[in-house]
Amino acid sequence: MESQPITLSSTVSFWTHYRATRAIVNRLSTTYIAWGFFVGVPLLLVLVMLCLGEDIFVPGVYGLPTWAILVGGLLFMLVFIPLIQCLNISSMRRRNPSVGGIQTYTIAPEGYTIKGSLFDTTLKWDAFLKAIETKEFILLYVSTRWAHFIPKAAATASDLQAIRTIVQDKLGTKAKLQAA
Known part of the structure; x- marks a missing residue:
């Protein structure tokens, strides 16, 4: 028996968009490499x-103690990168009014459809x-770095x-989905 289409509607706020973007970016191999570096x-x-018994508080490069490199890396990954993503999403939403507002998702055996006030996209x-x-979210990847997202709160x-x-x-x- 063929499954019936499921249709959901959800307002995609800035914070929903941000959390979905973070969910996608956090799964990229480049993110793991950045954390390692x-x-x-x-x-x-x-x-x-x-x-080796070295003193990590002795000033070194640029007069900073060694432990400051570790703190700087943590700040970069935990503050700077998310801030840049916030600014990118904010800029995109200002330039492209179709990104926000109410979006309707249809998941059917034939394909996936997403509709907004200014667009209608269907993918097999x-x-x-x-x-x-x-x-x-349920993330549907169309490339290794880009995915459509379906907010689970709408379902x-x-x-x-x-x-x-x-x-x-x-x-x-x-498909890597949670069990029922």
């Missing part, structure tokens, strides 16, 4: 210095590389289960 390498440096399931379910429990069934059926092993 800006936090992992300085942490290893500090640990090696401590193991073959257009998606993978699907990942997070705590707040009832039975709608979510029906969406999972359709996505799992159409994407198979490419």
Whole structure:
């Protein structure tokens, strides 16, 4: 038996858009590399210095103590990168009025459709590389760095289960969804 289409509507606020973007960006390999470079390498440096009995409080490069490199990397990853993402989303939403407002999502066996006041996009399931379910969203990836997002808050429990069934059926092993 073919599944019935599920239609949901949700207002995509700035913060919903921001959280969805963070969910996508946090899963990129470049994000893991950045964490390794800006936090992992300085942490290893500090640990090696401590193991060798070096003083991490002695001024070094640019007159800063060694531990400041670690703190700087943490601040970069935890404050600067999210702030840049906030500014990018804000700028995009100002320039493109179709991004905000009420959006309607239809998940059907034939494909995925998203409609807003100024657009109507339909994609067949073959257009998606993978699907990942997070705590707040179902992310439908059309490339390794870009995904459509469906806010789970817009769906009832039975709608979510029906969406999972359709996505799992159409994407198979490419779908990483939560169990019922």
